[in-house]
Each structure stands twice: as C-alpha cells, then as structure tokens.
Amino acid sequence: MEKPREWLREKSIAKKILSEANVIFEVVDARIPLETRNKVVEQLSKERNKEIFIILNKTDLVPESFAQKAKSIIEKEYPVVLFSARKNTGKKELENIIKNLSKKKKIIKIGVLGYPNVGKSSLINTLKRKKVATTSPKPGMTRGEKLIKLDKNVYLIDTPGIITLEFQDELAVKGSWIPDKLEDPVDASVKLLEKIIKNRPEAVEETYGVKPESDPYKTLEKIGEKLNYRMSGGSVDIKRTAKKVLWDWIKGNIKAYWL
Numbered sequence: 001m002e003k004p005r006e007w008l009r010e011k012s013i014a015k016k017i018l019s020e021a022n023v024i025f026e027v028v029d030a031r032i033p034l035e036t037r038n039k040v041v042e043q044l045s046k047e048r049n050k051e052i053f054i055i056l057n058k059t060d061l062v063p064e065s066f067a068q069k070a071k072s073i074i075e076k077e078y079p080v081v082l083f084s085a086r087k088n089t090g091k092k093e094l095e096n097i098i099k100n101l102s103k104k105k106k107i108i109k110i111g112v113l114g115y116p117n118v119g120k121s122s123l124i125n126t127l128k129r130k131k132v133a134t135t136s137p138k139p140g141m142t143r144g145e146k147l148i149k150l151d152k153n154v155y156l157i158d159t160p161g162i163i164t165l166e167f168q169d170e171l172a173v174k175g176s177w178i179p180d181k182l183e184d185p186v187d188a189s190v191k192l193l194e195k196i197i198k199n200r201p202e203a204v205e206e207t208y209g210v211k212p213e214s215d216p217y218k219t220l221e222k223i224g225e226k227l228n229y230r231m232s233g234g235s236v237d238i239k240r241t242a243k244k245v246l247w248d249w250i251k252g253n254i255k256a257y258w259l
C-alpha cells in the first residue's frame, strides 16, 4: 500500500503572502539547510520577482564551519544570513538588511516563509524583542498569518509552515510533522537514523549512550533497550522508541547535521 502524501498544506497562503509581501525571508533549519529549502516558496517568489533572503536558523545546533559551508553553497543563488533565535546571533546583520531595504522602499512587508518548525515565529520574536508570535516544538503551531509591525514602515508576516508534495516520513525527517500523527513512526525514525548514522554517527552515542549499528532498525532497537521502553511481554516497544527519537530530533537534542 502506498503511504499517504501530503500536498502543499498552505499553498493558498503562500500565494497570498507572496502577493502581499515585497520581500521574502525563507527560514531554513541550519542542521538540514538544503533539505528544508522550500522549492515552492523559491519558485513562486522568483516568478513574482520578490527579493529573497535565506535565513539559516538554529545555527546554535551546528558547528560554525558547517554553517559557513552551507552558506557558501546557498549564496550562489540567494543572500544568506546565519541566525539563531535562541542565541540571538545574526540579529544585527538582519536588522541592517531590513534598514537598507527600508531606504529603498516606502513600505517593507517581509513574508517569513518556510517549512513547519524551522523557527519562523521565533525569528520574528527575536527581531521584535518580545513575544508577539506563538512558538512551540510542535510542528504546525502557527495557523493563520499574522502581521507584526516592526517599525513605522516595516512589517513582518508570520505564516504557517509550507510543505511540498512529500511523504509523511520525509516531512518527519525535516522535523515538520508531529511524530504522534505519523502513520508509521518506525519507518520515519529508521529513515532519520539512517541519515544520522551516515552523517554523524557519534550523535547516537552522545544522545542515547549506545553505539550505532550500520543497520538503522537495529540501532533503534538498541536505543529502545537502553531507554527500557518495553511492551507488556518484555520486548522493546519500537513504536514508542521511534517517536521518542523523532521528538528528540525536533527538539534539537540530537547533534547531527548534513547537507
């Protein structure tokens, strides 16, 4: 049976924001900066001649050298800002960009777009210096769009995350799907572990205190054993373990990253 695909959850919103905004901040997760680039956002922005900036948020979760490498790749297409809403890094640079934009245009409306959970609302709160947008580790927090006044001629638009045509487990690997709402959390978790083992296997040991196996499913079982997640018969509760790993990834508890 083919697994369900999720289609452009908020395509109409993307189009609406693009008609209202004159600048786009595309927020991506610095741990998986290429995977969280949203082709739909970029394509629609390009077609409408909107100026795009790519903001690599959550840079506090990756080494500086990795962030710089990602920046140099993406910069071939769009200007990039390394940012962390948690640590307040990159704020000055972003404020300068906004200042320069407001010299060029009478009114600046910045549409903040990207996948669910990349930190769009957190970025807005950082720029505003107070909590005006609701944030949560749960993907899909922001529902409607919200206009936030930053300065007398500068507005930010907070938006719900935008997803493209993808399978649920691909979205889960991006931290953009609630693990408890997955048809098959084990499959998603195995896919995620496969990437972690390939790119930064030591993260498994750092987080769970077990050595990763080359087989991601076996690794998941070992993690479940270590956590002592058991079914009533005593065997490992693999589903519960899978959800735990996915939540740890979403919450930034697993220090892995890749291009």
Ligand SMILES: Nc1nc2c(ncn2[C@@H]2O[C@H](COP(=O)(O)OP(=O)(O)OP(=O)(O)O)[C@@H](O)[C@H]2O)c(=O)[nH]1
Residues within 6 Å of the ligand: 057, 058, 059, 060, 061, 083, 084, 085, 086, 087, 115, 116, 117, 118, 119, 120, 121, 122, 123, 134, 135, 136, 137, 138, 139, 140, 141, 142, 143, 159, 160, 161, 252
């Ligand atoms: N480590 C770290 N976590 C961050 C950062 N920015 C946001 N987060 C966390 O990421 C999670 C999602 O943040 P939100 O700002 O709600 O993300 P969003 O893109 O608005 O999410 P949706 O509204 O669901 O699309 C929250 O748990 C934040 O605390 C950051 O710079 N570093």
Ligand SMILES: [Mg+2]
Residues within 6 Å of the ligand: 120, 121, 122, 134, 135, 141, 142, 158, 159, 160
């Ligand atoms: Mg939000």
